[in-house]
Amino acid sequence: MHRKNTLNYAKAGVNIDAGNTLVEKVKPLAASTARPGADTALSGFGGAFDLKAAGWVDPILISGTDGVGTKLKLANEMNIHHSVGIDLVAMCVNDILAQGAEPLFFLDYFATSKLEPEQAASVVAGIATGCIQAGCALIGGETAEMPGMYAKGEYDLAGFVVGAAERDGMLPRHDQMQVGDPIIGLASSGLHSNGFSLVRKIIEVSQLKLSDPAPFDPNSSLGEALLEPTKIYVKSLLPLIRTGMINGLAHITGGGLIENPPRMLPKHLRAHLAPDTWVRPAVFDWVEQEGGLPELEMARTFNCGIGMLLTVSPNNLDTVCTALKLAGETAFIVGELQASP
Numbered sequence: 001m002h003r004k005n006t007l008n009y010a011k012a013g014v015n016i017d018a019g020n021t022l023v024e025k026v027k028p029l030a031a032s033t034a035r036p037g038a039d040t041a042l043s044g045f046g047g048a049f050d051l052k053a054a055g056w057v058d059p060i061l062i063s064g065t066d067g068v069g070t071k072l073k074l075a076n077e078m079n080i081h082h083s084v085g086i087d088l089v090a091m092c093v094n095d096i097l098a099q100g101a102e103p104l105f106f107l108d109y110f111a112t113s114k115l116e117p118e119q120a121a122s123v124v125a126g127i128a129t130g131c132i133q134a135g136c137a138l139i140g141g142e143t144a145e146m147p148g149m150y151a152k153g154e155y156d157l158a159g160f161v162v163g164a165a166e167r168d169g170m171l172p173r174h175d176q177m178q179v180g181d182p183i184i185g186l187a188s189s190g191l192h193s194n195g196f197s198l199v200r201k202i203i204e205v206s207q208l209k210l211s212d213p214a215p216f217d218p219n220s221s222l223g224e225a226l227l228e229p230t231k232i233y234v235k236s237l238l239p240l241i242r243t244g245m246i247n248g249l250a251h252i253t254g255g256g257l258i259e260n261p262p263r264m265l266p267k268h269l270r271a272h273l274a275p276d277t278w279v280r281p282a283v284f285d286w287v288e289q290e291g292g293l294p295e296l297e298m299a300r301t302f303n304c305g306i307g308m309l310l311t312v313s314p315n316n317l318d319t320v321c322t323a324l325k326l327a328g329e330t331a332f333i334v335g336e337l338q339a340s341p
Helices: 016-031 071-078 082-097 117-134 196-206 222-226 234-243 282-291 295-301 314-326
Strands: 059-067 102-112 137-145 155-166 182-187 217-221 246-251 269-273 306-312 331-339
Touching: 016 117, 016 137, 059 082, 071 082, 071 155, 071 196, 071 222, 082 102, 082 117, 082 155, 082 234, 082 246, 102 117, 102 234, 117 137, 117 155, 117 234, 182 269, 182 314, 196 222, 196 282, 217 222, 234 246, 234 314, 282 295, 306 314, 306 331, 314 331
Parallel strands: 102 137
Antiparallel strands: 059 155, 102 155, 182 306, 182 331, 246 306, 269 331
């Protein structure tokens, strides 16, 4: 009787040995993110966190999840993968920070057509860097090798963070907000991780290559400049959140400066922002001019140079601004709270 060819998982496109190799590469990266309450050993079916060991008294858990979007396309074309790992952490931890939460632990999901251990390890190294910047532990993750699902060499990322805030320290504090309260804007590091489908279209129309010098930064290639990772604001803002001097935070992500500020405000208040009060990085001028984008399209798509908005009471303004400067942030007074019409 004719015997059929013998098959195995590797012949179907899934390499278990490559997965095991990646785990060994990732273990020291995860260990570098250890913090009180977390065991970063990657050997079980789930990660654990001890809130009591971390010093919490009456905590509320706050979680978030996000991805990096089509910025991953640029990372693949440039073969630069570390920065998008930082982006993944930043998009998640900045979100829960806006609720007043300290990021405690992080997990990632990495999916690709064919697992390349060096590529994946570079991504996870970036995730570990982001976790260190945010003060949270990388306690686990999942790698999925799915031939036929993704184009050759491409991958997708998702991140999951859990944080905590003491019950009486959560944001926003609507009862403390009043008409006339100042709004502080913290400078972004560039485009962060939003609007890249539009950015990629602008690159296509401009007929530039990612290897060409960036029109807005001659010291960097276009691809390198656009891959500047998202800024993580955790260590600058957590001490201020705990003093009670911040009444609200808005992380400026998808929806830009139009859709995100209302998320921190009660319905009877609105944020009035004056665009001439902060310095906009040159990359936004290039995007606007090259794409022929109207002002509203810019403001609803990109952060336009402001990565986080804070609202504070007038009597705390000087103290907060001084603390932000000492923490290394570039802060601008960008507007005030007004009554909603």
